[in-house]
Amino acid sequence: MDQKNSLSDVEVTVNGTRKFAVPTHETLLSSLTKAGIMLEAACGGQGFCGKCRIRLLSGQVVDQQGSPLKPGQDGWYLACQVYPGEDLVLERAIQVSVSSKGEISDPFLEQADLLPPLKKVLIRPVYPSLENNYSLQEMIRQVFAGEEDISIELRAVQELALIAPQKFEEITVLRSFKQIIGFEPGDTSSTLYGVAFDLGTTTVAGMLVDLQKGKVIAAAAETNPQTAYGADVIARIKAAGTEDELNTLMSAVRKCLNDLVAKLCARAGVANKDIYLVTVAGNSTMEHLLMGVSPKYLTVSPYVPVFNNLPHFSASAIELDLNPGASFILLPNIAGFVGADTVAAIVGVDQDLTSKLTLLIDLGTNGEIVLGNKEKMLVCSTAAGPAFEGAQLSSGMRAANGAIDEVEIRDDVCVHTVKEELARGICGSGVIKAIAEFLKAGIITPSGRFVSNDRFALLPPKLSKRLKVQEGQKEFVLVFAEESASGRDIAITQGDIREIQLVKSSIFTGIETLMENYGVMFKDIEQVLLAGAFGNNLNLDSALAIGLLPSAERKKILPVGNAAGTGAVKALLSVDILERCRSIAQRAQFVELANHPGFQAKFIKNLTFPEGV
């Protein structure tokens, strides 16, 4: 066996950056895992969870017997089911995934050189003597001689004063850019953690990162507590009308960040005081609210933010319970409704580095679209998400337990719910799948209308009795009251379908407008990256069926998971990436859709669903 191993090693290249030898007798999942590339494999490599997906750019994979295999319908293989038949160049589905060791791996992270903006520097101070009667401040400055403008923060001076009389041989200096932010006696350089926050309108995600190793060691998410004050940014801005209200919303989200820090620390067994750096990527409104800056101006034409790029602060400025000297970096905004989350998503997928013409669609509560590459990027924002996230629909809910997330319509309706609990409502992916099924079954027309009662009567009887009229509006019941957890019908109304049409048209029209501005067509686009918490769960077939993207582009589409989160993590790890964020915020050109000639006409045209699904 050993001999076979060495004889049959082939070379695998992953995501263009990692290259290593793997044996032909092991599944790719196993080999990649050993090489430190963690794929999600919820079923433990048994081939049914469908998460360990890879795509071949060159080479051939085989089954255990050595027979060549073809990819699945979507162009992907499952790494747990295939063996390398020869040298391979492959891509894997990009998704921050937790390994069994609790370490989280992301291929884009692996590419980042570790140059965190916060460093621990171990020094052996030369204490003042009668010959060298400099101040302690000068003693430290001499260590960083040649860096004229380095300065020591007051808190750090206070710490230095407390530890210096004990004349430790070694002192660990905490350094953030040109500022010394803390001192610790002895050598503490092995513990240095950061937290990256993806501050969404609906969901706040936190990633705890070991800054020495460049690894995400824990991840957690919470519902943004501001949702109690409105589902979307406009509602939030209204809710923060007075200074008191602004403070309320500010405090709510700051508390949420602290709750996440507590969760992350508990999960990873890390102490708050060992977290020294924070990055936050949020949309402009979320960033304004976090910083206690009134977002009112965002609602005044021409809808600009108060700030794009704030200097680095102490994390205590936003009341985070971390090391008292911890630094806090708010990633920069591009425009009023294209925030730092988009900047982070761009660096998350390296769109600013690639020469490939890339379409990045980040679907959250808002939908941001970026078209371009390292030469030029156009961005726009659409009011995408609440409907896609299940909000603003008559039976909508988030993808929590009991949410309908799968719908199949043949003779009757068959639904699947999260955790297979009794149905409580329908989440975004369920709605889209339902509408795709409606189209296929002829329940609605491409115009989005329920077919006439006459034609409805021609459907299988179990379907026809699901059409009801409530308060003068047609609706199609997916789960009747007697079978639902709520005791009420779970239905999709004509209004719900209109809501989804508005959203899908917004996004599609946004894409069209950017393409027109860029002077390109769909065929010119080399890759379509689908990002966002929603991008992950999106049933791609359904999305194409309802016309979110042209079906012809299917092969170019790559789901990239929480790209903004990845970007926020990368920003923790490298000053170069922070610099890229600043550069993107300045270079990316914002396209205001509403003012764009022809936007209205395009928007109305795109309300229609595709024919002949």
Next chain:
Amino acid sequence: MDQKNSLSDVEVTVNGTRKFAVPTHETLLSSLTKAGIMLEAACGGQGFCGKCRIRLLSGQVVDQQGSPLKPGQDGWYLACQVYPGEDLVLERAIQVSVSSKGEISDPFLEQADLLPPLKKVLIRPVYPSLENNYSLQEMIRQVFAGEEDISIELRAVQELALIAPQKFEEITVLRSFKQIIGFEPGDTSSTLYGVAFDLGTTTVAGMLVDLQKGKVIAAAAETNPQTAYGADVIARIKAAGTEDELNTLMSAVRKCLNDLVAKLCARAGVANKDIYLVTVAGNSTMEHLLMGVSPKYLTVSPYVPVFNNLPHFSASAIELDLNPGASFILLPNIAGFVGADTVAAIVGVDQDLTSKLTLLIDLGTNGEIVLGNKEKMLVCSTAAGPAFEGAQLSSGMRAANGAIDEVEIRDDVCVHTVKEELARGICGSGVIKAIAEFLKAGIITPSGRFVSNDRFALLPPKLSKRLKVQEGQKEFVLVFAEESASGRDIAITQGDIREIQLVKSSIFTGIETLMENYGVMFKDIEQVLLAGAFGNNLNLDSALAIGLLPSAERKKILPVGNAAGTGAVKALLSVDILERCRSIAQRAQFVELANHPGFQAKFIKNLTFPEGV
């Protein structure tokens, strides 16, 4: 009269910088006052308070009849008693003095160009439009285009967000160095105040300054509340041993600064929120305690401070109740026991600009001595003050009501007390005068000992009965118990005399050591500037009598009042002066007296009082 006015105008030059025409028929006091140079004139120009002193460098003054006048014994004239006989070049006694209008004038201030580090800039913002859809932050940056690294503080961003929706035509921008620290709607540029603090071990003085006019508009002083924790810096450092104790001392002095701000605002009718800038000049220990930085390291050889020069902070960092965006500048230290107060005193009297070889003696609770000029400055620190301030003496007290401040000895003792109340104790100037009188009357010998009982018996009988022995120690009673407010004898003991000898020797030996290091003798020194709260009240004759300075130097001695306070005020008014402070802190060479060869021998020799007074 008018004709006479114009016919008889002569030119007066004051302190080398102000030059103007004055009529010959008015007293110099009157003319100088009209020219905006405020001399102190407590008696209203009647010639008896002796405060409006001037010295002639060239020219002749005359009496009302036109007869030439000679200066007083001390070389000075009273401005209220003299008329200009011809063109004059004159110097006036330097003392921050309050005019009848409540404005305070200082000749050194008049020389400073107004370049305050904090400015109000009135702008007419070009609000974002569809064509110019920049953020509000960029809108402001454009006003300061060409200054790449200007940044807007978070608090200011918050203010901008609140006022921008109202689209004021004019906005006042508050700028401190490269930072924008606040915004105010409309034109508020006429109100811009700062406070300079002289943070002494015993006394804290505050000066409220109109930064637009460069004028001190109110002054106030309080006892440093930390005196409850020890009279001198060593006692304070011990009292701040634990973090809790450090916080206690820190809070005490911060509260004192706020109390002074409240006083100053009430006196000048200025609102706290209109104060935007603070400078603090304190000795190293006081600065450490104010900033909450443990001063423990100052007591560890080689007695260095933790910091010399901190960056600028928000005044909220030390909890000052001013405009929330106010900036706070802590002037830099030179060494462990030569602090920012000395730096401020040097700029206060422009020692760093003059080519005259200058000896600056700043006597407070500590005594700091600076020898040099713009080419080179040597500094040292001596434990001068507590005794000179009346502390550490058996009957010592501060120069408060009832303190003996004048002593005359002929057949008997005649004392004068502050406010002529019943004697409660003796203050610094009283002690020095008393010792000078003891020497003259033959009560003590130049070695500082009370003369033998035999010789004492030869003194006038009223004097001889004043010699007592208490607890084995000789003492001389100035005021007997039955005539004192305390009901106890007010006496000067042999120990008190020793205390004064130690202090005067410290200072004299400090001066000698600096001269030796500099390679100069007394005759080479061109001016001796006597600064400090104590320098003001010092009876120069007595000081020379006890040998604090050689009598031969008398003509070179100029009392300069609270030079450190003047320096702190100047630092408020000009970035050039702040730069001078930084430069002085770096250039001034600290001479550690205790380590100096021959110091002990000199010190013992200098304990002796001068012979034949």
